[in-house]
Amino acid sequence: MHVLLTEDNALIASGIVAGLEAQGFTVAHAATAAQADALLRAARFDLMILDLGLPDEDGLHFLHRLRRRGLELPVLILTARDAVAERVSGLQAGADDYLVKPFDLRELAARLHALLRRAAGRATHLIEHGPLTYDPAACAAFMAGEPIDLSRREQALLQALLQHPGRVLSAEQLKDAVYGLGDDVESNALNVHIHHLRRKLGNGIVETVRGLGYRLGVAAAATDPMGDADS
Numbered sequence: 209m210h211v212l213l214t215e216d217n218a219l220i221a222s223g224i225v226a227g228l229e230a231q232g233f234t235v236a237h238a239a240t241a242a243q244a245d246a247l248l249r250a251a252r253f254d255l256m257i258l259d260l261g262l263p264d265e266d267g268l269h270f271l272h273r274l275r276r277r278g279l280e281l282p283v284l285i286l287t288a289r290d291a292v293a294e295r296v297s298g299l300q301a302g303a304d305d306y307l308v309k310p311f312d313l314r315e316l317a318a319r320l321h322a323l324l325r326r327a328a329g330r331a332t333h334l335i336e337h338g339p340l341t342y343d344p345a346a347c348a349a350f351m352a353g354e355p356i357d358l359s360r361r362e363q364a365l366l367q368a369l370l371q372h373p374g375r376v377l378s379a380e381q382l383k384d385a386v387y388g389l390g391d392d393v394e395s396n397a398l399n400v401h402i403h404h405l406r407r408k409l410g411n412g413i414v415e416t417v418r419g420l421g422y423r424l425g426v427a428a429a430a431t432d433p434m435g436d437a438d439s
Contacts, residue, residue: 209324209344209367210252210385211235214244214267215259215286220309224257227313232347233320234364234388241265248274251384253281254327254371255320260287260298268301275302282323286311321345328371335370340409340427342370349409351427356408361386365401369414369424378421 211228215221216239225235236251238244241262247253260267271283284305285298295306304326305319321344325333335342339352347363349356358366368377368385377385383398402414402422410428417423 209233209254209320209364209371210388211320212238212244212247212253212256214238214241214256214262214270216240216261216263217259224313224316228317228320231313231317232344232360232363232367233317234385236389239263241267241270244270245274247389248279251389252381254385255323256281256283257286257316257320258283258303260285260289260294268297271298271303272301282327284316284319284323286316318345324371335367337370337373337424338427340413342366351409358408359401359404361401362405362408365398365405366409366413369422373424376417376420376423382422 209232211233213221213224213228213235215224215237218239221237221239225237228235236247236253238247241264244256244258248256258267258271262270267285267287271285282304283302284307285303286307286309287294287298288309290308298306304323307316307319321333324344333343333345335344341350342348342363344367347360349358349363349366364386365382368382379398386398386401406412406414410426412426412428413424415423415425
């Protein structure tokens, strides 16, 4: 799950990034509305966490501007403004959820999973695809009820595909989902993770669309369920 965190407090931001990445999220950080706007134009995100007290633009104004532009990704407002009127204003400006500081990282992660589930039209947090079941909150995959050992990168790749069944995702979009925007990625790194995922979940799980990218395919019995876990 690729999350854009817009938060100007460096200490709070670093804690959120570390906490969410430990729970399987891929996080990009912007300290200003301008930086967030640039990232939204450069890459694809599944969710945005938005602080309202940004140094260059009020967060509500920024959100309203994004919604008028047609941006549809779920947005969770994270702020110290706890008055009911402030919450109402945030939701009316286009926010999908509102969490007041201070907060528990477990609650933040649970709310993000709920937003993503709602956006995908699922009634449960489990993602099912044929015999494959993936639990994004627990970072656990099962094939016909049997656990499958996937590395953090493999989980991020699988989740990106599962969230967009039938859609072709470019190599750059998958790299963003797996590594984020700040990592220096080797040219063949994505192919390595695709190879491992195919070995563990069947060759058809990732379909190559020549010249365009990749899309979710058919899950089958794993040929090497344990495999070599990479980081």
